Amino acid sequence: MDNISFGEFKKLDIRIGKILSTDPIEGSEKLLKLEVDTGDEKRQIIAGIAKAYEPDEIVGRSFVILVNLEPRKLMGLESQGMLLCADAKNCPVCLAPIKEVPPGIKIL
Secondary structure, eight states, X not given: OOOOOHHHHHTXXXXXXXXXXXXXXXXXXXXXXXXXXXXXXXXXXXXXXXXXXXXXXXXTOEEEEEOSSOOEEEXXXXXXXXXXXXXXXXXXXXXXXXXXXXXXXXXX
């Protein structure tokens, strides 16, 4: 694995995002369309977590989001960030704060 400088790490805008709504994506078994409150705006994020989480299970919960990732099209839908997850034996586990914090709080 290549090391990055602290300056490169500081370029990442990682924040807490609150899931406002979720929708399954027709034609995909593993993708969900999420509407996420990132503090100063709402974003659409396409996440490969449908096999691990029911859509209603994560609405209202807060997770760790990479905000400044270049937008990308998945199944014809634009993803405007990334929900950060651990890969537990090919089953995503979403990273979440253990205490309640407002959407938009930066990860240091």
